[in-house]
Amino acid sequence: MLRHLFKLIWNRKRNNLLLVSEIFFSFVVLFAVGTMLITFGTNFLAPHGFDYQQVWRLEIRAGQNETMPRTELDEVLRQVQALPGVRQVALASDNMPFIFRTNTSAFSYQGRKSEQSNIYDTDDHYAQVMGLQLREGRWFAKADDGSHHRPVVISQDLRQTLFGNEPALGKIFSWAEPGPDIKPEDQFQVTGVVDNVRMENDFGPAVPSMWIRLLPFDSTRWETANVVVRVAPGSGGELQEKIARTVAGVTRQWTTMVRVVDEDRLHKRRYTIVPVAGLALVSLFLIVNVALGLFGVLWYNISQRRAEIGLRRAMGATGSAISRQFLGEMLVVSTLGVVLGCLLAVQFPLLGVFDLPPKFYLAGIAVAGVAVYLITALCAFYPSRLAAGIHPAVALREE
């Protein structure tokens, strides 16, 4: 029977070549769409690596021609910290999570170069406000005041690219392209490592990140101070107003804007969901199109062979023998198409085309393979089942 099957497939090679190419193209489309949707889906479900709930951000502006002396800023922070309902206050740079502002650069350590990574300037309390998860070492602190280098905390992915499996704590690294004679205070010393963070948007991947300790600084010439605040659960407009009043109480010229980070997240999501939903919609159409196309081609192919089915029935084949034969034929033909498709698909992770982790491509391949086999099995099984159910004389007449 197996020999018969392969003979039949070989003798019908012209028809089958068409099927193989249809299956190949379907596979490639399903692979592309599958990989994309899996990537978005996996990112969406992955942890953010920090706790964006109950975090507010304040934008404190000095106003035109006003200065922002350090003493007054410290007083503002101290008073806000003292408000009931405020858990922790920290100073940060203006590239806050989920807003359209980034600050990136690449770093290197002994010839190992990182990808473009996010850089945040923060003070010693930032980790506590943002709920970052420490994996190694500690967040920078007062004890680092005497350090010759800039104390930094890096995310796990950045740690992996720069240091691999070697210990990272205490290591000193620098920009990917440091100037000719770089000073020690422009080099970075690792005090801690935190979990990967996804601070860009809900569908984005984790981006390597580095937090640099704000040096003992003079804020006089700042226009804006960015402050993050962790508040007690349930805090709302009342506390927001209280914070605004507190800032105004220290200095009448300064203004404050209080924003909720979780709302920033949802706002950003509305922006990113448009292309994601668009892609998903196009993907859905593609999938339906491919499924219908494959269905049509396979269905046509088998209905063309009703007379053959009738004859085989007349020669004593049972209905299930017919279904088995067609399933077998389709299995071989699909496998040829899928193997060709896989050969193309594995080039993506091998050549690193889109800078995606290989697991997404592999998942895409798996999804496309399963879908193709399901469709072809259905298309082989159902029409042959139908045809095998009618009387041989009826099927035979359709030549």
Place this chain on the structure above:
Amino acid sequence: MENILAPAETRPAAPRLPAGPPVLQLRNIEKVYQTKTIETVALHQVNLTIGKGEFVSIMGPSGCGKSTLLSIMGLLDEPTSGEIELDGRPVQSYSDRELAALRNQKIGFVFQSYHLINDLSVLDNVELPLLYRPGVGGKERRERAYAALDKVGLSPRTSHFPGQLSGGQRQRVAIARALAGRPEIILADEPTGNLDSVMGEEILDLLLHLNREGTTIVMVTHDEQQALKTQRLIRFFDGSQVS
């Protein structure tokens, strides 16, 4: 087997032996084809008994229902009403699987329009009934197919495809396919319709020979001479038996 190329006069016709127990029994068979515009009564009140070992020929004008009758006898189609018994058992009582086994082992069918699978070689086409027979290995299958093709004089054409054969050659492949399964009953729908008279004679002799060895045969033919050589001649007109 006997020399099928011997001169026609010396070849005996089928002996008119008393028919054995009935293998096929048709009672009040009606077959109506219903299309959108027209209703065709292809068979009307057909009562027929085929005895074991008989060689029956059926004659009648074109469109009188001969092929329809043969399909029903070959379990390839169902009558609109009436009963058929195979070996004394009503056909309706057989399961799908049993019907398949009967078509495979008991009946050899030669189609009027051959019905060969164009994607299979002549040899593979002839092997087809054996493919669905449990217990027949590949080697035996091939040997029996070769032998059957040899009987119809097609040994040199085994690796051809149906598309590369003449009409008469295709007809002979269809006959070889029915023979390869060594069925108890052969139902042949104008098996010599496309053959020249010499080849037609040879095929008839082949069937006569098989009949003498015990095969029950029902043959549709337009050739009066051939029909007279069989044990019984049934004439059809407009879906009914007239003699």
